[in-house]
Amino acid sequence: MTIRQVIVQELPKGELTPAHFALGETETPVPGHGEVLLRTILMSIDAANRSWMQGATYREAVNAGDAMPTYAICEVVESKSTRLKAGDIVAAEATWSDMVVCPARQCQKLPPVRPLSHLLSAYGIAGKTAFHGLIGVGRPVPGETVLVSAAAGSVGGYVGQIAKAIGCRAVGIAGGPEKCDWVKAEMGFDDCLDYRDPGFFKALRAACPDGVDVYFDNVGGEILEKVLFQMNERGRIVCCGAISQYDSTAPTGPRNLPGMVVVKRLRMEGFIVMDFAHEDAKAIRAMQNWVTEGKVRVFEDVVVGLENAPQALIGLLNGDNRGKRMVRVAPDPE
Amino acid sequence: MTIRQVIVQELPKGELTPAHFALGETETPVPGHGEVLLRTILMSIDAANRSWMQGATYREAVNAGDAMPTYAICEVVESKSTRLKAGDIVAAEATWSDMVVCPARQCQKLPPVRPLSHLLSAYGIAGKTAFHGLIGVGRPVPGETVLVSAAAGSVGGYVGQIAKAIGCRAVGIAGGPEKCDWVKAEMGFDDCLDYRDPGFFKALRAACPDGVDVYFDNVGGEILEKVLFQMNERGRIVCCGAISQYDSTAPTGPRNLPGMVVVKRLRMEGFIVMDFAHEDAKAIRAMQNWVTEGKVRVFEDVVVGLENAPQALIGLLNGDNRGKRMVRVAPDPE
Numbered sequence: 001m002t003i004r005q006v007i008v009q010e011l012p013k014g015e016l017t018p019a020h021f022a023l024g025e026t027e028t029p030v031p032g033h034g035e036v037l038l039r040t041i042l043m044s045i046d047a048a049n050r051s052w053m054q055g056a057t058y059r060e061a062v063n064a065g066d067a068m069p070t071y072a073i074c075e076v077v078e079s080k081s082t083r084l085k086a087g088d089i090v091a092a093e094a095t096w097s098d099m100v101v102c103p104a105r106q107c108q109k110l111p112p113v114r115p116l117s118h119l120l121s122a123y124g125i126a127g128k129t130a131f132h133g134l135i136g137v138g139r140p141v142p143g144e145t146v147l148v149s150a151a152a153g154s155v156g157g158y159v160g161q162i163a164k165a166i167g168c169r170a171v172g173i174a175g176g177p178e179k180c181d182w183v184k185a186e187m188g189f190d191d192c193l194d195y196r197d198p199g200f201f202k203a204l205r206a207a208c209p210d211g212v213d214v215y216f217d218n219v220g221g222e223i224l225e226k227v228l229f230q231m232n233e234r235g236r237i238v239c240c241g242a243i244s245q246y247d248s249t250a251p252t253g254p255r256n257l258p259g260m261v262v263v264k265r266l267r268m269e270g271f272i273v274m275d276f277a278h279e280d281a282k283a284i285r286a287m288q289n290w291v292t293e294g295k296v297r298v299f300e301d302v303v304v305g306l307e308n309a310p311q312a313l314i315g316l317l318n319g320d321n322r323g324k325r326m327v328r329v330a331p332d333p334e
Numbered sequence: 335m336t337i338r339q340v341i342v343q344e345l346p347k348g349e350l351t352p353a354h355f356a357l358g359e360t361e362t363p364v365p366g367h368g369e370v371l372l373r374t375i376l377m378s379i380d381a382a383n384r385s386w387m388q389g390a391t392y393r394e395a396v397n398a399g400d401a402m403p404t405y406a407i408c409e410v411v412e413s414k415s416t417r418l419k420a421g422d423i424v425a426a427e428a429t430w431s432d433m434v435v436c437p438a439r440q441c442q443k444l445p446p447v448r449p450l451s452h453l454l455s456a457y458g459i460a461g462k463t464a465f466h467g468l469i470g471v472g473r474p475v476p477g478e479t480v481l482v483s484a485a486a487g488s489v490g491g492y493v494g495q496i497a498k499a500i501g502c503r504a505v506g507i508a509g510g511p512e513k514c515d516w517v518k519a520e521m522g523f524d525d526c527l528d529y530r531d532p533g534f535f536k537a538l539r540a541a542c543p544d545g546v547d548v549y550f551d552n553v554g555g556e557i558l559e560k561v562l563f564q565m566n567e568r569g570r571i572v573c574c575g576a577i578s579q580y581d582s583t584a585p586t587g588p589r590n591l592p593g594m595v596v597v598k599r600l601r602m603e604g605f606i607v608m609d610f611a612h613e614d615a616k617a618i619r620a621m622q623n624w625v626t627e628g629k630v631r632v633f634e635d636v637v638v639g640l641e642n643a644p645q646a647l648i649g650l651l652n653g654d655n656r657g658k659r660m661v662r663v664a665p666d667p668e
Binding site for chain 1: 605
């Protein structure tokens with residue numbers, strides 16, 4: 001029996017295109033001792049996937065010929081381990097494939113939440129990244145102004161909603177007027193600014209009359225450069241991503257770094273969600289409470305079909321998503 | 335009676351030159367109620383002086399026609415305040431002048447330390463900046479590697495010596511082989527690298543075989559860009575200055591920021607010495623102990639004569655100092 005698999009045909013040097021991927025078939029893998037065979041249900045599509053193609057980061061680099069790696073929610077089909085049994089739902093480092101084999105000890109058993117998609121959005125990487133980055137790294141206090149880029153994205157939307165829930169002013173940055181309207185109307189941000197607008201810098205000043213205390217940065221580059229001028233003394237910049245730089249051969253750095261960090265006594269701090277794994281239970285409890293109270297709304301952007309994964313990632317890098325993007329490979333089990 | 339004064343004749347747009355200053359004479363100022371007349375003894379010459387000419391920072395911008403501001407050690411000549419009396423030695427925000435008038439409440443009375451120059455070096459801004467930045471912001475633990483740029487400068491020399499005193503590996507960066515040799519031989523750094531050497535990057539890797547845990551950055555720019563690649567995960571960058579950028583019309587930012595901050599989960603944090611004023615007594619006590627024990631040596635670079643202040647600053651920006659630079663305007667009182 002064979003399964004489908006998306007291979008990285010060639011590593012991108014500049015912009016990622018469908019030609020960098022190829023859909024193929026391969027033999028269904030067979031689990032060895034201590035391993036499990038997993039059916040992929042939902043694959044998380046993240047800007048970070050693109051950065052994995054630029055070389056080793058906090059994980060090994062992706063090479064040409066590899067099946068594209070992904071964080072995924074899977075069902076155990078066959079187990080050669082006492083840790084897991086068929087039918088268990090797990091999170092795993094999988095690949096863009098119908099099925100994968102993983103060491104059971106590297107799979108994380110998931111709670112019985114339905115729909116499973118919520119485990120990738122509000123109670124998954126997106127929600128946890130927003131919570132840990134904002135609360136654990138940015139540490140805003142009520143009344144402060146929180147600014148977040150990629151506000152219509154999976155993480156940004158939660159950052160602004162959490163900021164509002166704890167009594168901060170929430171201002172977003174997104175690309176294009178429709179997205180900005182959506183962020184304000186659907187996610188309840190106090191304001192949202194279009195970075196493509198020539199009047200962006202002026203609008204930013206107007207939207208943050210008391211300056212910016214916490215900037216949750218998903219993009220880096222020119223937007224970061226502009227925001228630095230608006231930071232308050234002792235402001236904090238949560239460095240979550242640099243999406244503006246991943247899809248580029250000639251990255252540029254904000255020209256006012258580190259000057260502004262010195263002058264304004266800023267703290268810029270990077271993190272990844274795994275650094276706060278010991279606080280995950282707290283994050284999920286807080287998110288569940290806010291969702292129940294209606295203070296945080298869950299937005300998901302589900303692309304159906306393994307074969308559409310390349311376009312789902314390329315589109316994400318171009319900013320065409322609204323909320324957490326994922327690819328559904330198989331339906332939720334009963 | 336008149337006094338001498340150095341005026342900023344024109345604000346620099348690029349490189350600072352003697353033509354930006356003019357030495358003139360003016361009437362001796364007269365203190366009003368609550369004010370004191372001060373005789374300038376020693377003026378602190380700092381890279382930050384140049385940044386004040388670029389616009390408002392943590393203090394008001396300098397404008398053309400102003401007497402050049404400076405942090406100085408002065409003797410009270412005449413007092414119209416009950417806070418101070420003639421003969422008191424104070425630190426004050428003065429100007430490049432033989433005498434200035436200041437509100438008494440803005441003068442800080444200094445302890446009876448001789449020579450007074452030590453109050454600008456080991457027990458003054460330089461020593462305190464090194465101590466607070468390294469200990470308070472960088473927070474190294476014994477066995478970690480501390481890297482510091484401008485290692486032959488006033489602050490950098492103390493950073494490395496303090497790092498050694500607390501059990502860290504101390505590596506410096508300086509301009510030119512003579513300076514590097516001086517840093518190693520006189521200040522006892524484990525190693526010191528010449529950033530002008532084409533093999534700088536390779537030498538940096540060799541000098542920091544376990545990576546860099548704390549980078550005390552006085553320069554920003556390209557050196558910061560290179561150092562970022564050598565930082566360990568969870569490393570800390572103490573942002574103390576960006577001397578490479580002050581004397582420039584077209585600042586450039588490290589191209590790997592904020593990308594490296596995200597990937598390596600770095601913390602970059604700016605500070606100025608005044609932020610830690612509540613810890614000054616602790617800093618000075620520690621420095622005095624280390625100086626007494628011979629673990630920290632005091633290096634001072636004294637230029638004599640008010641009229642030489644412009645060249646003292648220009649030279650500093652070109653890196654011609656060894657240790658804390660200051661200008662002596664008058665001798666220490668008995």
